Every structure is written in C-alpha cells, then in structure tokens.
Amino acid sequence: MSLAHVEVLQPQVSTGPAVALWRRVRASRSGMAGLMIVGGFVLVAVFAPLLAPYDPLAGDLTDIRPGRVPGPSAEHPLGLDEQGRDELSRVIYGARHSLVVGVGSVAIGMMLGVVLGALAAGFGGWVDAVLMRLVDVLLAVPALFLAIAVAAAIGPGLLPATIAIGVTSAPLVARLLRSTMAAQLESGYVAAATATGVPRPRIVVHHVLPNSVGPVIVAATLGMGLAILEAAGLSFLGLVGDPSSPEWGRMLAATQRSLQTSPQLALFPGLAIVVVVVGFNLLGEALRQALDPR
Amino acid sequence: MAARRLLQLAVVLVGLSLLLFVWVRALPGDPAEALLAPADQRTAETRESARRAFGLDRPLVRQYADYVVRLARFDLGDSFTSRQPVTTELRRRFPATVELAGAALVLAIAGGVPLGFVAARRRSRWPDHLSLGASLLAVSIPSFLLAFLLKYLFSVELGWLPSTGRLDAARDVPHPTGFYLLDALLDLDGAAFLDALRHLVLPAVALAAAPLAFVARITRAAMLDVAGEDYVRTAHAKGLAAVDVDRGHVLRNALLPLTSVTGLLAGALLSGAALVEIVFAWGGLGSMLQQAIVARDYPALQGGLFLVALVFVVVNLAVDLSAPALDPRVREAR
Numbered sequence: 001m002s003l004a005h006v007e008v009l010q011p012q013v014s015t016g017p018a019v020a021l022w023r024r025v026r027a028s029r030s031g032m033a034g035l036m037i038v039g040g041f042v043l044v045a046v047f048a049p050l051l052a053p054y055d056p057l058a059g060d061l062t063d064i065r066p067g068r069v070p071g072p073s074a075e076h077p078l079g080l081d082e083q084g085r086d087e088l089s090r091v092i093y094g095a096r097h098s099l100v101v102g103v104g105s106v107a108i109g110m111m112l113g114v115v116l117g118a119l120a121a122g123f124g125g126w127v128d129a130v131l132m133r134l135v136d137v138l139l140a141v142p143a144l145f146l147a148i149a150v151a152a153a154i155g156p157g158l159l160p161a162t163i164a165i166g167v168t169s170a171p172l173v174a175r176l177l178r179s180t181m182a183a184q185l186e187s188g189y190v191a192a193a194t195a196t197g198v199p200r201p202r203i204v205v206h207h208v209l210p211n212s213v214g215p216v217i218v219a220a221t222l223g224m225g226l227a228i229l230e231a232a233g234l235s236f237l238g239l240v241g242d243p244s245s246p247e248w249g250r251m252l253a254a255t256q257r258s259l260q261t262s263p264q265l266a267l268f269p270g271l272a273i274v275v276v277v278v279g280f281n282l283l284g285e286a287l288r289q290a291l292d293p294r
Numbered sequence: 295m296a297a298r299r300l301l302q303l304a305v306v307l308v309g310l311s312l313l314l315f316v317w318v319r320a321l322p323g324d325p326a327e328a329l330l331a332p333a334d335q336r337t338a339e340t341r342e343s344a345r346r347a348f349g350l351d352r353p354l355v356r357q358y359a360d361y362v363v364r365l366a367r368f369d370l371g372d373s374f375t376s377r378q379p380v381t382t383e384l385r386r387r388f389p390a391t392v393e394l395a396g397a398a399l400v401l402a403i404a405g406g407v408p409l410g411f412v413a414a415r416r417r418s419r420w421p422d423h424l425s426l427g428a429s430l431l432a433v434s435i436p437s438f439l440l441a442f443l444l445k446y447l448f449s450v451e452l453g454w455l456p457s458t459g460r461l462d463a464a465r466d467v468p469h470p471t472g473f474y475l476l477d478a479l480l481d482l483d484g485a486a487f488l489d490a491l492r493h494l495v496l497p498a499v500a501l502a503a504a505p506l507a508f509v510a511r512i513t514r515a516a517m518l519d520v521a522g523e524d525y526v527r528t529a530h531a532k533g534l535a536a537v538d539v540d541r542g543h544v545l546r547n548a549l550l551p552l553t554s555v556t557g558l559l560a561g562a563l564l565s566g567a568a569l570v571e572i573v574f575a576w577g578g579l580g581s582m583l584q585q586a587i588v589a590r591d592y593p594a595l596q597g598g599l600f601l602v603a604l605v606f607v608v609v610n611l612a613v614d615l616s617a618p619a620l621d622p623r624v625r626e627a628r
Binding site: 133134136137138139144225229232233236237249252263266270273274277278281282 | 302305306309310313430431433434435436437438439442443446561565566568569572584606607
C-alpha cells in the first residue's frame with residue numbers, strides 16, 4: 001500500500017525550473033528554429049578549421065582582375081574575394097569572431113550589470129540612488145560612441161571591441177535586474193523569510209537574486225544578437241581587427257567599392273549576420289514567453 | 295516631481311561632464327603629437343609649445359574647472375584640428391543629424407503604430423504573422439547593411455534617388471537654420487525642398503526600419519494588454535462597432551506606454567544615425583565624432599558627445615514630465 005502511494009506521488013516530484021523551461025521552449029516552433037540556428041552557428045564557429053575548405057587568409061591572385069572577381073564555382077562555392085581568398089572559408093571563420101565577441105561581451109555586460117543591479121536593489125537607499133544615477137549617465141552616452149572610444153583607447157582589436165560592447169550593455173542589465181529584484185523584494189516570501197529571522201543579505205543573495213534571473217537570461221540571449229550587430233558596426237568602421245581578418249562587418253565594408261560588379265561578396269557576410277541575429281532573437285523571444293506565459 | 299527630476303538632471307549632467315572629461319583624456323595618444331608636423335620635425339620644444347597652446351600643461355583640475363565654466367556659457371572651446379569654435383562645427387552638423395533622426399522617428403511612429411494596430415486586431419492571423427516576421431528581420435539587419443542595400447537598389451541600379459549628400463552639389467540655397475527642408479520652405483524654394491526630401495528618403499528609411507519594428511511590437515503588446523480591460527468590454531457591450539472600440543478605446547490607451555519609449559528611441563536614433571550617415575556621406579555628427587576620435591580632438595569630442603547626451607537626457611525628461619498631462623491615472627497616482 002505504501003508502495004502504491006510512492007507511485008502515485010512520483011509524477012508530482014518537482015523537476016526543477018530548468019526542465020519546465022526547456023519543455024516550454026521545445027513547444028515553441030520559432031524557439032526551436034532559433035535554437036537550431038544558434039546551435040548551427042556555434043558548431044560552425046567551433047569547427048571552422050575542419051569545415052572551411054581553404055585558408056581564410058591565403059589569397060591566390062591569379063584569377064583576379066581589377067573590378068572583377070570570379071563568381072561561385074565548383075571549387076569555390078561562394079566565389080573569391082578581391083584578394084583571391086575563398087569567400088566561403090572567410091564566412092565560416094567569421095562565425096568565430098562573432099561568437100567570441102558575442103559571448104565575451106555578453107559575459108562582461110552580465111557580470112557588471114548583475115553586480116550593479118543587485119547592489120542597487122539589495123542595499124536600496126543612497127547606494128541605489130548613486131548607482132542608478134551612474135547608470136543614467138552611462139545610458140545617456142550613445143553606446144556606439146562609447147564603444148568606438150574604448151576601441152580607440154585600447155587600440156583596434158577583438159578584445160577592445162568585446163570589452164566596449166560589454167561595458168555599454170551593462171547599464172541596461174543593471175536597470176532590468178534592479179527593477180525585477182525590487183518587485184521581488186515586495187513579495188510575500190521575502191516578508192515570510194524576514195519574519196522568520198533570515199538576515200537580509202541572505203534573503204537577497206539566496207532567494208531574491210535567483211528568482212530574478214529570468215529576465216536577465218532573456219536579455220543575455222537577445223544581447224548576443226545585439227552584440228553581433230554592434231560588433232559588425234564597429235568592424236564596418238574598421239575598429240575591430242586588422243584589415244585582412246575575416247569579420248563579417250569588415251567583409252561588408254570591403255565590398256563598398258565593388259558593389260556593382262560583384263554584389264555576391266556583400267550578400268553572404270550580410271546574410272550570415274542577419275540569419276544568426278534572427279536566430280538569437282527567436283530564441284530570446286521563446287525564452288521570454290516561456291518565463292512569462294501570458 | 296518636476297523639481298526632483300530637474301535635480302536629477304543636474305546630477306546627471308555634472309556626472310556626464312566629468313565622465314566625458316576623464317574618458318576623453320584617457321584615450322592614449324597626445325593631441326599635440328597627433329596634430330604636429332611630420333614625425334621627423336618634432337622636437338621636445340615644439341611638443342611643449344603645442345601642449346601649452348592647447349592648455350594641456352596645466353593641472354587637470356584647472357582644465358576641468360575651465361571646461362565646466364565655459365560649458366555653462368555654451369562655449370565648448372576651439373577644435374584642435376580646425377581651430378574653429380566647436381559650436382560653429384556643431385551648428386553646421388547637428389541640424390543634419392537631427393533632420394535625419396527626426397525624419398526616421400516620424401517614419402517609425404507613422405509606420406509602426408498602424409502596423410501594430412493591424413497586428414493586434416488580426417492577432418494570430420496572417421497580418422500578425424507577417425508583421426512579426428518583418429519586425430524580426432528589421433531588428434536583425436545591421437542599419438549600415440540596410441543602408442547599403444537601399445543605396446545599391448534605388449540609386450545604383452534603378453537611379454531613382456540620389457546616393458550621397460543632403461542636396462545636389464550644384465544647388466545653392468541659404469541655410470539660416472541648417473535644417474535643409476526648413477530652409478527650403480523659408481526660402482519658398484519648392485525645387486530645393488523636393489531635392490532635400492529626395493536625399494533624405496533612403497537614409498531615413500535605413501535608420502527607421504529597426505525602430506519601426508520596435509514601435510509595432512510595443513503597440514501590439516500594449517493593445518492586447520488593454521483589450522482585456524472592463525471598459526473595453528463595456529464599449530463592446532453597448533454595441534459600438536469593433537473597429538471604433540479598437541481605435542477609440544484600445545489604441546488610445548495603448549499609446550501611453552509608447553510615449554515613454556519614445557525617449558529611448560530618440561537616443562537610439564541619434565547614435566544609430568552615425569553608421570547610416572557614413573554610408574550616405576550625410577555630413578552629420580557621426581562622421582565628425584569619428585574624425586574627432588581619430589585626431590584626439592578633445593574639445594570636438596567632448597562637445598559633440600555632450601550635445602548628443604544632453605539631447606537624450608532632455609528628451610527623456612520631457613517625456614517623463616508630459617506623462618501626467620497625457621494620462622490622468624499618472625496624475626492621480628502622485
């Protein structure tokens with residue numbers, strides 16, 4: 001009889017929020033499409049050396065004439081660029097740059113933003129006021145110029161661009177987390193915990209913070225897309241790396257002169273950016289709906 | 295609340311001036327180096343005299359105090375590169391950027407609100423899906439790529455619209471305000487107005503696409519929120535036509551959250567304009583700031599960024615302060 005009890009109770013054993021979240025994301029068709037795009041993008045970036053048919057930096061100028069590059073062929077499915085480099089290999093390697101900048105900057109932005117937001121919400125009072133005014137100041141400076149300035153300060157390269165984009169995303173994360181945590185601090189379980197004598201720092205770190213990460217996870221996913229867009233903008237301005245490095249934004253900038261004769265050179269890196277950012281946006285939207293079903 | 299907000303504004307502006315001052319000086323490289331004659335003609339003395347001429351030899355606190363005092367008088371100093379007052383340069387460039395960003399804002403709202411309205415009315419039907427798909431694409435495409443595509447299609451291939459600049463080079467009109475559309479109107483010059491408008495179309499569309507999608511999504515979400523309210527049911531119950539309820543009751547109330555994001559949108563447009571300006575050789579703040587960073591032109595950089603940030607802060611303040619005028623509920627809550 002007791003065995004029967006256990007069997008009846010078993011389905012009610014909590015599976016944890018992560019599993020529930022995964023079930024809801026899996027139920028969303030667009031969310032799964034986003035996940036597949038993002039997964040494919042990560043795989044391409046990680047296995048770029050195995051996937052790319054040629055060296056993305058080595059060019060063969062024998063077939064290159066001014067203003068005209070060979071289009072797609074059997075050996076080079078996406079054709080050659082102006083330096084005689086294999087376009088497909090460069091687009092594949094470009095995924096690496098985007099992934100590094102995206103993951104790095106989102107990690108930096110999340111760390112800074114979560115610390116700022118949690119301190120502001122946790123302490124309240126003048127700490128909150130000071131930190132939020134700091135956030136206001138940072139928000140008032142256009143992100144792109146802040147990023148340009150950081151990149152100009154440390155010198156052009158992948159790392160400065162990553163830091164710049166990360167720093168500029170921090171104030172929004174801070175504000176988001178603070179408002180979520182402030183709402184949580186008003187809720188019943190906090191009052192209950194306070195009443196039973198749990199110290200406030202413990203309530204904030206162990207109860208309120210974990211309950212407030214949902215919107216931050218959504219922001220991180222959407223932030224990956226934004227970071228890739230911003231990185232493309234910076235590299236379009238020539239602020240990310242050396243001119244030969246295969247970055248999607250830089251590849252687009254390089255085609256400005258040859259747009260009429262070989263538009264395919266602008267098409268593929270552009271398409272790569274759009275598809276990957278669409279993937280992150282679909283996934284982020286599905287996560288948002290899964291966390292806040294309305 | 296107004297007094298409190300003004301005090302906050304003052305704090306933010308002081309913080310901003312300090313931030314810009316420190317950060318601009320934290321950029322490596324010395325303006326005296328960047329502007330001096332070729333490297334082989336530089337000596338310790340010429341470098342020193344250049345630093346003295348720019349006032350860079352004085353203590354940082356003095357430099358900041360000077361900067362703030364002059365800032366209060368709208369004197370942004372002289373550009374290191376052009377030797378002209380920064381305000382002169384800004385007066386020429388700022389209207390260009392504002393004209394572009396303003397046109398994009400108008401497009402974003404005029405296009406986004408009807409799109410969101412239709413999507414909410416036809417929820418989960420094809421207009422909604424179409425609007426969602428288009429919005430997704432619009433926020434996922436870099437503005438400069440869209441600018442590229444538009445330029446390629448409409449000026450290079452079809453030749454319908456000009457590809458660069460704000461006016462035909464041959465055209466000469468007086469620019470009392472710097473807003474070319476306004477200048478042409480003041481001059482009663484219809485041809486110049488059309489010309490300026492034709493130059494404005496492509497950059498404005500490229501810049502407006504992502505904000506338009508954003509406005510459409512906000513409008514749709516806000517309308518669906520409002521649609522569940524009791525007064526909407528009442529309006530339906532008393533027999534009003536569905537479209538009248540949606541327009542007069544649902545949309546009207548849904549537009550309130552939209553006003554609060556308009557401030558953020560204005561900031562995004564001002565800074566987002568930079569990349570689009572470069573593609574279309576628009577001659578606005580974007581290219582000025584980019585050049586100022588390269589040349590380590592501290593006054594131009596500080597002045598330009600301060601102006602952009604100031605506009606952003608003031609627009610947001612205006613939005614916050616207008617909320618009670620637009621929404622009686624906000625008035626009562628205070």
